[in-house]
Amino acid sequence: MLARLARFEPRLLHPIQPRGEQAQTDMVMLKARHALVSSRTKLINAVRGLLKSFAIRTEPCATECFHKRVRALNPENLRGALFRLLETIERLTADIRAYDKAIEQLREERYASEMELLRSIPGIGALTSLCFDVGGAGAD
Numbered sequence: 001m002l003a004r005l006a007r008f009e010p011r012l013l014h015p016i017q018p019r020g021e022q023a024q025t026d027m028v029m030l031k032a033r034h035a036l037v038s039s040r041t042k043l044i045n046a047v048r049g050l051l052k053s054f055a056i057r058t059e060p061c062a063t064e065c066f067h068k069r070v071r072a073l074n075p076e077n078l079r080g081a082l083f084r085l086l087e088t089i090e091r092l093t094a095d096i097r098a099y100d101k102a103i104e105q106l107r108e109e110r111y112a113s114e115m116e117l118l119r120s121i122p123g124i125g126a127l128t129s130l131c132f133d134v135g136g137a138g139a140d
Helices: 002-007 021-052 063-073 076-110 112-119 126-135
Strands: none
Touching (some): 021 076, 112 126
16 A cells, blocks of 8 residues: 555545535634634633632633633732623623524524434534534535
């Protein structure tokens, strides 16, 4: 096999099936959501680190309620400094929820039949199955 690869046999190359325009557009929605989730994670970690420098530890909680939990325990001298960060985390959480609704709607409208098999696997939800389906060549 290595000798065949070294000789560069064209028959070893499989034709590439590019995604259609609709599948690329749908994939942008998934990537945009991922960017928001990454940003929120970095901001949450920054807030945790800033609070930790004042010997304030946050209890483990869901990311959706992190901003509420920190506001409740945030000391007066840090409120001004952390206010904008917590507002941004709250806004990102709302935006991520909006993307989740749009992704679920997209799944139901365009990819419901293709995703049936993937959704039958325990632990595979709409987001993961949509990533596989939209990312695949047969999405359009």
